[in-house]
Amino acid sequence: MQTVKAYAALSATEALIPTSIERRPVGPHDVLIDIRFAGICHSDIHTVRGDWGAQSYPLTPGHEIAGIVAEIGSAVTIHAVGDRVGVGCMVNSCRECINCRKGEEQYCLAGNIGTYGALDVDGTITQGGYATHVVVTEDFVLSIPEGLELDVAAPLLCAGITTYSPLRHWGAGQGRNVAVIGLGGLGHMAVQQAHAMGATVTVLSQSLKKQEDGLRLGADHYYATSDEKTFSDLAGSFDLIINTVSAALDINAYLQLLTLDGALVNVGAPAEPLPVQAFSLITGRRSFAGSMIGGIRETQEMLNFCAEHGIGAEIEVIPADKINDAYERVLASDVRYRFVIDTSTL
Ligand code: NAP
Ligand code: ZN
Ligand code: ZN
Numbered sequence: 001m002q003t004v005k006a007y008a009a010l011s012a013t014e015a016l017i018p019t020s021i022e023r024r025p026v027g028p029h030d031v032l033i034d035i036r037f038a039g040i041c042h043s044d045i046h047t048v049r050g051d052w053g054a055q056s057y058p059l060t061p062g063h064e065i066a067g068i069v070a071e072i073g074s075a076v077t078i079h080a081v082g083d084r085v086g087v088g089c090m091v092n093s094c095r096e097c098i099n100c101r102k103g104e105e106q107y108c109l110a111g112n113i114g115t116y117g118a119l120d121v122d123g124t125i126t127q128g129g130y131a132t133h134v135v136v137t138e139d140f141v142l143s144i145p146e147g148l149e150l151d152v153a154a155p156l157l158c159a160g161i162t163t164y165s166p167l168r169h170w171g172a173g174q175g176r177n178v179a180v181i182g183l184g185g186l187g188h189m190a191v192q193q194a195h196a197m198g199a200t201v202t203v204l205s206q207s208l209k210k211q212e213d214g215l216r217l218g219a220d221h222y223y224a225t226s227d228e229k230t231f232s233d234l235a236g237s238f239d240l241i242i243n244t245v246s247a248a249l250d251i252n253a254y255l256q257l258l259t260l261d262g263a264l265v266n267v268g269a270p271a272e273p274l275p276v277q278a279f280s281l282i283t284g285r286r287s288f289a290g291s292m293i294g295g296i297r298e299t300q301e302m303l304n305f306c307a308e309h310g311i312g313a314e315i316e317v318i319p320a321d322k323i324n325d326a327y328e329r330v331l332a333s334d335v336r337y338r339f340v341i342d343t344s345t346l
Pocket of ligand 2: 041042043044063089158159
C-alpha cells in the first residue's frame with residue numbers, strides 16, 4: 001500500500017480539496033503509473049455532483065490519465081518501466097461474458113469496473129486520475145504512441161474514444177455527411193476524427209462564437225442552433241449525427257435533420273430523459289442510438305489513428321488549485337477544449 005497525493009470531493013455540494021489516497025501494492029499483473037496529466041471530463045462533474053445518482057465520498061475523479069510506467073508486477077508482459085501509457089474510464093471487467101470476449105469490455109454484462117467510484121475486485125472503491133500515481137491491471141493500460149504528447153493524449157482516453165467508436169460503428173467516411181452537436185471536449189475530438197476519416201463534417205453549436213475553431217479543426221460547415229433557420233436549412237441532411245451535449249436537448253428537432261436511414265447517436269449523458277416522438281423516427285426510418293466509450297482494443301486503435309493523423313486534444317493545462325474553477329467553466333461551456341491537470345502541482 002502506498003499513500004499518494006490527490007484531489008477529492010467530500011460531497012456532491014462541496015469544492016474538491018487536496019488530499020491523499022491509498023493505492024494497492026503492485027500485484028503480479030499490475031502496473032504502477034506515475035501520472036503526469038489528467039483531463040477533466042464533463043462526466044467527472046456529473047459524477048461528483050451526484051447527477052447520475054449517489055456516490056461514495058471522498059471521491060477522486062479522473063479517467064483521462066496519461067503518464068509513465070514506474071513499476072511493473074512480476075507477470076506483466078505488455079508494459080515496461082519507462083513506457084508512456086494511458087488509462088481511460090475502465091480499470092477492469094469480468095473478461096468472460098460475451099461482450100468482454102468481443103473486446104467490448106465497456107458493455108461487460110457484469111458491469112465494467114470504472115476508474116473511479118466503482119467497487120473493485122478487492123472490495124475497495126476505485127479512485128481516479130486526479131492523483132500522482134495509480135495502480136492498474138496491465139490489460140487495461142493503453143500505450144501512448146510516439147508523436148502524441150502526454151498532455152494532449154490524456155483527453156483521448158475518454159473523449160477521444162467516446163467519439164471514435166460511434167464514428168467507426170456507424171461508418172463515418174468518404175461521402176458521408178456527419179454532424180456534431182456541441183463543440184466541447186467530446187465535440188472537438190469528433191470533428192477532427194470524422195474529418196480524418198473523410199466525412200463531410202458540420203458543427204451544430206449553440207452560437208457562432210467558436211466557428212473559426214470549428215473550421216480549423218476540420219469542419220466543413222458550422223451552424224448556430226439558436227437560429228431557427230438552421231433547422232429548416234438542414235432538414236434531411238445528415239447520415240449521422242453525434243450528440244455530445246451534456247444537457248437535455250429537443251431530440252425531435254435534431255432527428256428531422258437526418259437523411260432516410262440516418263442515425264442520431266447520443267454520447268452526451270444528461271440525467272434528464274430525452275423524449276422522442278415515434279413520428280420523428282418512423283417518417284424517415286431513422287434511428288436514435290447511444291454509445292459508451294469503447295473497448296480496450298478499439299481505444300488502442302483510436303490512439304494509433306490519432307497519432308497517425310496528428311490529432312490531439314486542444315488543451316488548457318491547469319494546476320490542481322484551478323480544478324474547481326475549471327469545473328465552473330466547463331458548466332458554462334467556456335472550455336477550449338479540454339482542461340488538463342498538471343499532476344506535478346498536486
Ligand atoms: P463539454 O466539454 O462540457 O461539452 C459539451 C458541449 O455541449 C458544450 O461545450 C456546449 O457546446 C454544448 N452544450 C452544453 N450545454 C448545452 C445546452 N444547455 N444546450 C445546448 N448545448 C449545450 O462536455 P464533454 O466532456 O464533452 O462531455 C459531454 C457529455 O458527454 C457529458 O454529458 C458527458 O458526461 C458525456 N460523456 C459520455 C461518454 C460516453 O461514453 N457516452 C463519455 C464521456 C462523456 P457548444 O458551446 O458548442 O454549444
Ligand atoms: Zn469521460
Ligand atoms: Zn464481461
